[in-house]
Amino acid sequence: MSDIETITVSDEGFACVNQVGDFEFTVDATDEEGPNPNAALVATYASCFLPAFRVGGQQHGHDDLGKIQIDASADLDEDDDLASIHFAIHVAADLDDETFDEIVERAKDICHVHAALRDGLAAEVDVYGDAF
Incomplete structure (x- = not known):
């Protein structure tokens, strides 16, 4: 098992929802839904x-x-x-x-x-x- 594990998901488009432990945040290549x-x-x-x-x-x-x-x-x-x-x-x-x-x-x-x-x-x- 790694020291850090994350899950990044994109159902469509360029926004990705990231799960890091109990935290969730969005990163978006187009700056529309997140940085x-x-x-x-x-x-x-x-x-x-x-x-x-x-x-x-x-x-x-x-x-x-x-x-x-x-x-x-x-x-x-x-x-x-x-x-x-x-x-x-x-x-x-x-x-x-x-x-x-x-x-x-x-x-x-x-x-x-x-x-x-x-x-x-x-x-x-x-x-x-x-x-x-």
Whole structure:
């Protein structure tokens, strides 16, 4: 058994309903019924990086960073693939740039999505016909 198992279903069109444990959400390539996959990936990345940033702060002796907000943006290439991602992190705590840089580096080490976004990581694919 795998560590993570999800079910993604599309009865028609380009919207997919995803089941992850007890949670369900829609991702839609057309942005009609939910965010598109690239937007969902950027949001997931930010959702992983933010708590990693908070833990990085704690590990550097800053237990109360207060409110943290990540404004994430991404650029697409000519094939609509992600070309770049940028995080603008807004933190209630007033720390110096060097401390924030240390926290960011630690967050990069902690964030699992950051680790997954590397060359060579792609799904292995098996297809089973006449399944329904």
